[in-house]
Amino acid sequence: MAIITIIGAGMMGSALAFPARENGHEVRLVGTHLDRDIIAHCRQTGSHPKFDRPFPDGVKFYDVEDADSAISGCHFVICGVSSFGVEWFSENMLPRIPESTPVLAVTKGLFDLPDGTVKTFPDYWREEAGKHGRKPDINAIGGPCTSYELVAHDHSHVTFCGRNPETLRFLKSCLSTDYYHISLSTDVTGVECAVALKNGYALGVALSIGANRKVFGDDTLHYNSQAALFGQSVEEMRRLLRLFCGNDAALSVGAGDLYVTVYGGRTRLVGILLGEGLTIDEALERLQGVTLESLVISKRVYAALRRRFAEEEIAARFPLLAHVSKLIAGEQAPIPWDAFTSEKFN
Amino acid sequence: MAIITIIGAGMMGSALAFPARENGHEVRLVGTHLDRDIIAHCRQTGSHPKFDRPFPDGVKFYDVEDADSAISGCHFVICGVSSFGVEWFSENMLPRIPESTPVLAVTKGLFDLPDGTVKTFPDYWREEAGKHGRKPDINAIGGPCTSYELVAHDHSHVTFCGRNPETLRFLKSCLSTDYYHISLSTDVTGVECAVALKNGYALGVALSIGANRKVFGDDTLHYNSQAALFGQSVEEMRRLLRLFCGNDAALSVGAGDLYVTVYGGRTRLVGILLGEGLTIDEALERLQGVTLESLVISKRVYAALRRRFAEEEIAARFPLLAHVSKLIAGEQAPIPWDAFTSEKFN
Numbered sequence: 001m002a003i004i005t006i007i008g009a010g011m012m013g014s015a016l017a018f019p020a021r022e023n024g025h026e027v028r029l030v031g032t033h034l035d036r037d038i039i040a041h042c043r044q045t046g047s048h049p050k051f052d053r054p055f056p057d058g059v060k061f062y063d064v065e066d067a068d069s070a071i072s073g074c075h076f077v078i079c080g081v082s083s084f085g086v087e088w089f090s091e092n093m094l095p096r097i098p099e100s101t102p103v104l105a106v107t108k109g110l111f112d113l114p115d116g117t118v119k120t121f122p123d124y125w126r127e128e129a130g131k132h133g134r135k136p137d138i139n140a141i142g143g144p145c146t147s148y149e150l151v152a153h154d155h156s157h158v159t160f161c162g163r164n165p166e167t168l169r170f171l172k173s174c175l176s177t178d179y180y181h182i183s184l185s186t187d188v189t190g191v192e193c194a195v196a197l198k199n200g201y202a203l204g205v206a207l208s209i210g211a212n213r214k215v216f217g218d219d220t221l222h223y224n225s226q227a228a229l230f231g232q233s234v235e236e237m238r239r240l241l242r243l244f245c246g247n248d249a250a251l252s253v254g255a256g257d258l259y260v261t262v263y264g265g266r267t268r269l270v271g272i273l274l275g276e277g278l279t280i281d282e283a284l285e286r287l288q289g290v291t292l293e294s295l296v297i298s299k300r301v302y303a304a305l306r307r308r309f310a311e312e313e314i315a316a317r318f319p320l321l322a323h324v325s326k327l328i329a330g331e332q333a334p335i336p337w338d339a340f341t342s343e344k345f346n
Numbered sequence: 347m348a349i350i351t352i353i354g355a356g357m358m359g360s361a362l363a364f365p366a367r368e369n370g371h372e373v374r375l376v377g378t379h380l381d382r383d384i385i386a387h388c389r390q391t392g393s394h395p396k397f398d399r400p401f402p403d404g405v406k407f408y409d410v411e412d413a414d415s416a417i418s419g420c421h422f423v424i425c426g427v428s429s430f431g432v433e434w435f436s437e438n439m440l441p442r443i444p445e446s447t448p449v450l451a452v453t454k455g456l457f458d459l460p461d462g463t464v465k466t467f468p469d470y471w472r473e474e475a476g477k478h479g480r481k482p483d484i485n486a487i488g489g490p491c492t493s494y495e496l497v498a499h500d501h502s503h504v505t506f507c508g509r510n511p512e513t514l515r516f517l518k519s520c521l522s523t524d525y526y527h528i529s530l531s532t533d534v535t536g537v538e539c540a541v542a543l544k545n546g547y548a549l550g551v552a553l554s555i556g557a558n559r560k561v562f563g564d565d566t567l568h569y570n571s572q573a574a575l576f577g578q579s580v581e582e583m584r585r586l587l588r589l590f591c592g593n594d595a596a597l598s599v600g601a602g603d604l605y606v607t608v609y610g611g612r613t614r615l616v617g618i619l620l621g622e623g624l625t626i627d628e629a630l631e632r633l634q635g636v637t638l639e640s641l642v643i644s645k646r647v648y649a650a651l652r653r654r655f656a657e658e659e660i661a662a663r664f665p666l667l668a669h670v671s672k673l674i675a676g677e678q679a680p681i682p683w684d685a686f687t688s689e690k691f692n
Contacts, residue, residue: 144573157574185690223609227490228503231602256577263569344531345511
């Protein structure tokens with residue numbers, strides 16, 4: 001039996017308490033300063049307010065002030081903060097975690113760098129800790145997995161990535177169940193980029209749902225146009241992976257994650273409204289409370305490209321990303337279908 | 347204005363009459379010996395029996411006996427026969443078409459060869475014609491496009507592939523509309539393999555819909571497991587493209603086509619029933635009249651692999667294809683989730 005400390009009581013971090021506790025481990029779920037109401041609710045009811053199934057018996061709940069005792073003696077820490085909490089985790093939590101205690105992050109996203117490349121969160125955390133002479137063992141989870149379906153025991157297949165195969169195998173041995181299937185990879189940059197890139201593209205595919213609803217007044221059929229945008233997304237994600245990571249080995253992880261995000265995520269709702277012709281401000285007003293995480297990631301990918309290429313070149317090489325970026329920036333424009341066609345002659 | 351002769355009055359061939367005729371071309375739709383009722387219906391009503399929108403005014407209808415006069419003077423021929431009509435087209439129609447008249451085939455599929463590779467239909471037709479000293483100019487259409495959505499003027503993006511860029515540009519100029527978007531490629535083998543391979547995998551992804559229906563008794567959520575199988579499909583399609591074509595450049599065409607087939611195709615229905623636990627015979631009995639095209643293609647891909655690899659090696663390298671092949675062969679087995687997990691360490 002291991003002791004597993006989860007920091008961040010959002011949906012994804014909390015969902016991992018299910019396989020962890022069902023496997024018989026001690027699970028300590030620590031809310032951040034933003035999670036006080038959630039932790040209070042969990043303590044009182046044994047359930048997370050967003051899930052319709054109670055936690056397995058025995059999960060322990062902590063407020064952020066008790067993080068030290070929650071971390072003490074644990075075998076690894078799951079970082080469940082959102083991408084907006086990455087700096088907070090770096091400054092407030094990482095220094096409390098012994099270097100020998102692995103961290104497994106579910107936080108998805110990346111930073112854009114001045115040189116036109118991107119930085120993954122594991123790299124960011126390692127670098128920040130390095131400034132204080134520390135070398136944390138940071139690992140991350142990528143791949144298609146929505147929290148509520150994990151809680152429902154749907155079959156899910158994710159990839160744990162990190163630098164140390166032995167750590168990865170240990171993490172897998174603790175969390176793998178008959179419904180939570182885990183691949184392992186040392187390609188941290190590839191996996192993390194692939195799952196971050198899918199955000200803008202999920203919005204892009206959903207545009208066609210809104211656009212067709214506007215034209216045809218219904219929600220039937222229209223898979224041709226979704227499929228066209230899905231294929232275009234896979235093509236552009238491949239180009240971006242090659243650009244940012246030097247190879248596209250993680251493309252299938254990104255394609256799977258794109259698929260689930262088109263259907264299961266909130267990004268879909270933004271895409272549909274933009275496709276119907278609303279501006280980004282109107283769409284966000286309509287969707288009060290929706291997370292903007294995916295919009296931030298899309299903006300960062302575009303910002304990285306802008307440091308490397310002129311606008312016209314981005315529009316030529318990544319026309320769907322360029323279109324989505326325009327819409328997010330407040331412009332309105334029809335889907336540039338003809339920009340997706342190409343001539344590939346040997 | 348060009349003259350365009352479509353041979354085969356099935357759904358996809360007939361659907362192409364819409365962009366062709368809307369662009370002002372003369373369109374001659376020729377039914378095969380299996381299409382007599384369809385052609386009679388078209389003549390009488392101006393509509394194809396499977397479409398809820400009538401043909402554009404002026405489409406001309408021919409029975410197979412009048413194929414010669416339909417071909418006479420045309421600028422290109424669209425081959426709209428199903429994969430079961432490939433030999434028939436080769437023996438009965440191709441010899442009537444002048445070598446200088448391009449053929450554009452919508453027929454999807456491939457043959458397995460004794461050496462463990464596969465042959466595309468364009469290659470088959472070229473080789474058969476070559477035996478009689480003829481060199482037809484064969485081109486093909488790949489990519490996600492269901493006929494009824496094309497007829498509904500949904501935005502669709504396909505790839506025309508062939509050996510001659512000038513021919514491809516001419517075909518595109520005749521058929522491209524503001525809703526039918528066309529890329530061009532000389533990578534015939536890659537495009538044709540990609541769109542053929544997606545058949546078994548569409549069935550594979552749909553398995554999870556049936557399996558979840560059985561476990562949870564409903565059709566809600568469950569995108570994690572679909573996404574896991576979708577990602578696995580993209581990964582295996584990439585491996586197969588590298589194996590059969592030496593490169594995976596057409597992967598995004600295959601991914602888009604897989605997406606539309608999971609949703610818009612009849613293969614989905616077979617996959618759901620198999621996922622619910624029916625045998626292939628029970629599923630086919632339930633779906634009287636469903637085309638078996640996709641099952642035939644899946645069997646051929648597996649047969650090609652079997653000439654090259656032992657069963658165990660196929661199960662290790664292509665576990666989803668191996669599983670689908672088992673089900674199609676009449677066996678029953680649960681989805682082999684753990685076979686999809688991998689370790690990728692540098």
